[in-house]
Amino acid sequence: MLASVLRLILLNAWRHRLRSVLTVLGMVVAILAFGLLGTVVDAWYAGADAASAKRLVTRSSISLVFPLPQTYKERIRAVDGVRALSWASWFGGIYKEPKNFFPQFAVDGESYFRLYPEFVLDEAQLQGFLRDRRGCVVGRKLAETYGFRVGDTLTLKGTIYPGNWDFVVRGIYDGARKGTDRSQMFFHWTYLDETIKKRMPGRGNNVGVFVVEVSSADRVAEVSRAIDGEFANSRAETLTETEKAFQLGFVAMTEAIVVAIRIVSYLVIFIILAVMANTMAMTVRERTAEYATLKALGFRPSFVGVLILGESLTLSLGGGAIGIVLTFPVAHAFSVQMGTLFPVFNVSEQTVLLQLACACAVGVVAALLPMRRVARLAIVDGLRAVA
Amino acid sequence: MTEAAALAVRLGDVRKSYRRGHQVVPVLAGISLDIAAGDFLALMGPSGSGKSTLLNLIAGIDRADSGELWVAGTELGSLNDAELADWRARTIGFIFQFYNLMPVLDARENVALPLLLTGLSGRERRERAEFALTMVGLADRMDHTPGELSGGQQQRVAIARALVSDPVLIVADEPTGDLDRDSAGEVLALLQRLNREMGKTIVMVTHDQRAAAAAHAIIHLEKGVLSLSGERSGP
Numbered sequence: 001m002l003a004s005v006l007r008l009i010l011l012n013a014w015r016h017r018l019r020s021v022l023t024v025l026g027m028v029v030a031i032l033a034f035g036l037l038g039t040v041v042d043a044w045y046a047g048a049d050a051a052s053a054k055r056l057v058t059r060s061s062i063s064l065v066f067p068l069p070q071t072y073k074e075r076i077r078a079v080d081g082v083r084a085l086s087w088a089s090w091f092g093g094i095y096k097e098p099k100n101f102f103p104q105f106a107v108d109g110e111s112y113f114r115l116y117p118e119f120v121l122d123e124a125q126l127q128g129f130l131r132d133r134r135g136c137v138v139g140r141k142l143a144e145t146y147g148f149r150v151g152d153t154l155t156l157k158g159t160i161y162p163g164n165w166d167f168v169v170r171g172i173y174d175g176a177r178k179g180t181d182r183s184q185m186f187f188h189w190t191y192l193d194e195t196i197k198k199r200m201p202g203r204g205n206n207v208g209v210f211v212v213e214v215s216s217a218d219r220v221a222e223v224s225r226a227i228d229g230e231f232a233n234s235r236a237e238t239l240t241e242t243e244k245a246f247q248l249g250f251v252a253m254t255e256a257i258v259v260a261i262r263i264v265s266y267l268v269i270f271i272i273l274a275v276m277a278n279t280m281a282m283t284v285r286e287r288t289a290e291y292a293t294l295k296a297l298g299f300r301p302s303f304v305g306v307l308i309l310g311e312s313l314t315l316s317l318g319g320g321a322i323g324i325v326l327t328f329p330v331a332h333a334f335s336v337q338m339g340t341l342f343p344v345f346n347v348s349e350q351t352v353l354l355q356l357a358c359a360c361a362v363g364v365v366a367a368l369l370p371m372r373r374v375a376r377l378a379i380v381d382g383l384r385a386v387a
Numbered sequence: 388m389t390e391a392a393a394l395a396v397r398l399g400d401v402r403k404s405y406r407r408g409h410q411v412v413p414v415l416a417g418i419s420l421d422i423a424a425g426d427f428l429a430l431m432g433p434s435g436s437g438k439s440t441l442l443n444l445i446a447g448i449d450r451a452d453s454g455e456l457w458v459a460g461t462e463l464g465s466l467n468d469a470e471l472a473d474w475r476a477r478t479i480g481f482i483f484q485f486y487n488l489m490p491v492l493d494a495r496e497n498v499a500l501p502l503l504l505t506g507l508s509g510r511e512r513r514e515r516a517e518f519a520l521t522m523v524g525l526a527d528r529m530d531h532t533p534g535e536l537s538g539g540q541q542q543r544v545a546i547a548r549a550l551v552s553d554p555v556l557i558v559a560d561e562p563t564g565d566l567d568r569d570s571a572g573e574v575l576a577l578l579q580r581l582n583r584e585m586g587k588t589i590v591m592v593t594h595d596q597r598a599a600a601a602a603h604a605i606i607h608l609e610k611g612v613l614s615l616s617g618e619r620s621g622p
Contacts, residue, residue, distance in 0.1 A: 001503050004496070011491035293487040296448050297501050298476025300469060379448040383483065 009310035013318075016283070020315060023279045027319020027362070028326065030272035031355050035327035036334065037265035038351040044251055044258050046344035050118070050179045051243035053217040058210040058227055059246075061239040067206035068236050070193075075230055076210055081223040083215045086111035089189060089208040093156030093165060095146070102142050102340040104156065104185045106192035109137075115213055118176040125150065125171030133191050135170035139182035143172045145339045161196060183343035212240070269358045276366035280312050284370035291374045292382020301375035305367075308374060312367035313360070320359025324352055394457070395556055395588040396422035396445055401454035403440055414440045416611040417454070424555075427582040427589045429602035436608040438592045439560055445590055446558040447475050459555040476504040480549030480587075484561035486541040488533040488548075494520060495529040498547045505552065519547035523577055539570025546577055550587065557581065559591040563598045575601040 013020055042049075058076065060066035070087065077085045091104040109130050113119060121129075121137060128150075129135040138148050148154065152169045167187055175182045189207065197204035214223045224240040231238045241249075251258065284291070291304045327347050335345035403415040414437040422428055430438040443449035444456060447463050456463045459478045466474055481487075488497045499516035507515070520529050523543040533541050542562060549557050559578065563571035579601055581587045591602060599605045606613060 001509075003509065004499075004503055007496075008489070008492065015491055289485075289487060290489060293481075293483070294500075295472070296446070296475065296481055298472050298474075298504050300472050380443050383448075383487070 005306065005310070009307060009314060012283075012287075012307065013311045013314040019279060019282075023276060023315050024319040024322070026272050026275050027316055027359065028323040030268050030362075031320045031323025031359055032326050032330060033268045034265045034358055035324065035347060035351055035355045036331060037261050037268070038354060039327075039331050039345060039347050040342070041258055041261055041265075042348050042351060043342040043345045044254070045248075046179055046342075047181065048244050048247035048251060050177070050181065050344070051247055052213075053242070053244075054214050054220070055115070055243040056212040056214060056220060056224055056227070056240050057243055057246040058212060058238045058240040059208070061228070061237040064208070066236070067208055068210065068238065070205045070207050072231065072236075072238070073207075073210065076212060076227055079223060079226045079230060081215050081219045081226070082212050084111065084115055084213040086115045086211045087189065087207040087209065088112065088211065089192060089206070090160070091156070091158070091165075091187075091192065092160045093158050095154065095156055100146070100339075102145075102183050102185060103181075103343075104187070106189040107186045108189050109186070112186065112211070113137075115211055118180045119173045120176050121171050121173040129170035132168055132170050133188060134166060134168050136167040136185055136187040137171040137173055138169055138185045139343075140172055140174050141182040141343065142185060142340055143169075145183070148172070161192065161199075163199060165195075178346055179344050181343040183340035209246075211243075269362065273362045273365055276312065276316060276362050277369065279315070280308065280366045280370045283311070284308060284374060288374075288377065288382050288385040292377060292379050292385070295377070295379050296383065304374050305371040308371050309364065309367040312370075313363035316359050316363030316366065320355060320362075323359070324355050327352075327355070394421050395424040395426065395459060396420070396590070397455070397457040398441075398445075399455035401441075401444065401451045401456055403437070403444065403449070403451050414611050415444075415451075418611075418613060420606070420613065422588065422590065424588055425582070425586050427579070427601070427603045428591065429599035429605045430590065430592045430608060431594070431596075431599050431605055432608035437611040438608045441608065442558050442560055442590060442592045445556070446479050446481065447471050473504075476501060476552065478555050480552065480554035480557040482542070482545050482549050482557065482559035482562045484564040486533065486538075486545045486565075488541060488544055490533050493530050493532050494525060494536070494544045494547075497533070497544055498551050501548060501552045515551055516547070519551040520544070522550070523547045537570065538566050539573055542566060542570070542574050543577065546574065546581070550581060550585070555588065557587050557589045559589065561592055561594065563593065563595055571595070571598065 058068070060068055067089070073085055073087060076082060086108050089106040091106055093104050094100070095102070113121060113126060125137070129137050136154075142148065148169050150169055150172060154167050154169065156165045156167065158165055173182070193204050212223070212227065214220050220242055227240045228238050294304055295301065331345060331347050335342060338345065398418050398420045401415055401418045402413070404411050404413040406412070418441060430441060432438045440449065444451050445458055447458065451464065461474060461478070463471065489500065492500070495513065495516045498519050499512040502512040502515060517526075517529060520526060523546050525540060525543055525547065528536060528540060533544070536544065562578070563574055566574060575598055578589055578591070582589050591598070593599050
């Protein structure tokens, strides 16, 4: 019986080909758009998602733009529960043109790469980087976007630190995980510091943030308080937070955009729901006599409901499945087109599940009213629809 | 009740009215009628006389306002909607004026449709449908969809669908109303055969005197009342 019912559902779904094709096409576009917008939102949170539970970030309590004295490092290292420490400064240079944006950090090379095992760098390249004062390491995505190769020289025009800055690419790192940001550039903090001291005496010995690894994830709150307590009432008080909270702080600055994208993505689903509901309403209205005939023959309203629901789900899930499959190549093309603007742009499992859930929901909701109408339909009234 | 159970149909003072806006329109005004098992009855009357309503009540697709209605030993008023649906599947074979076939299914699948409500296997359903189609002379049209068949052939498919589940009673609403003279003749001959050879009780609504002449008895309905009945000796 199941095979016969499935066959009837499929034949019915394919009955008005143009209408079915257009409805499925609408579903494809809606689910694809929903997936892409969801991936954009995910990309926004990629930094926070990739954060380690055991890493803390210490910055100036006033604002991130105010640096901290590099000398804080010994006092932070001495705090109970701190296992490792490194530091970084945002550089903010321009590569050829302002549109070629990618993050650049001046870091303490040796400690920084130990603290971030997700940046996978060949040992020989790491050693080459550590030996070269002007050396830098770039992410694989960044290298692919601008064609950087090991040994290449690149020049950045400083915005925070004026002048032209020359670097030699000594290594290209990969990501240990899919969500690892591979669009960053790291160079020696000592190179930045020494040059600043020469060019702008008085601006040296500063860092943007300290990155602290805590001995246990359970102790992050306690260690955070201890670090900030260490510098309370000092000239440069600190604010220590988890790496995730630090990253989410950046997201919060643009939260309105994220909310807008989310709203648009659900609006797209709502629109296709209206289209789908209209399709099913037209379909059922046209087949009133057929459904009445089935009921006259002894089929219960639930059976007729299954036919309607099955047809609606066939169209919505058919379009949804194509939309989901297309999301991957389209997201890849989008990511390539966007370059390093979205460092991590992966279609997540959660996005795919949401797409599937939306396709299901559209199919079910679009069928509800027609099912109710047919369930309530008096057989004699339905049969009259023929005449 | 024993007597009622022996008859194919017994109607006792059956009344039915419809509501049009605020107005209640009586359609059947106390109809009492017995139809014996194996009978072939034609219901005639002008439009709006209530003949289709009467047929719908007998077929269990509409409910009477009052009165007693026994069909094939069951008092239909005592059944709820689900029980009534099951009862129709077991007891009634339907033939409609416009055939009411599923356009996406071929003749075999259309005929096998009511058998989905039985516990038969796919193979058994297929065999029964093919047998029924052979009986109505459409053995060579089993794979054709309704759109590929003439009106007369479609009505024969509908007749095969009506008899495939071996119902006690076949109800036919204007079965020749949409057919040309030759096709109508074939359909009527088929109905007579079902009645004569298989003993099926048939109640047929028709406007057509020629169609009515194929029945054993003719009942006239006028303004919801049985006004005249004529009986023939049978074909």
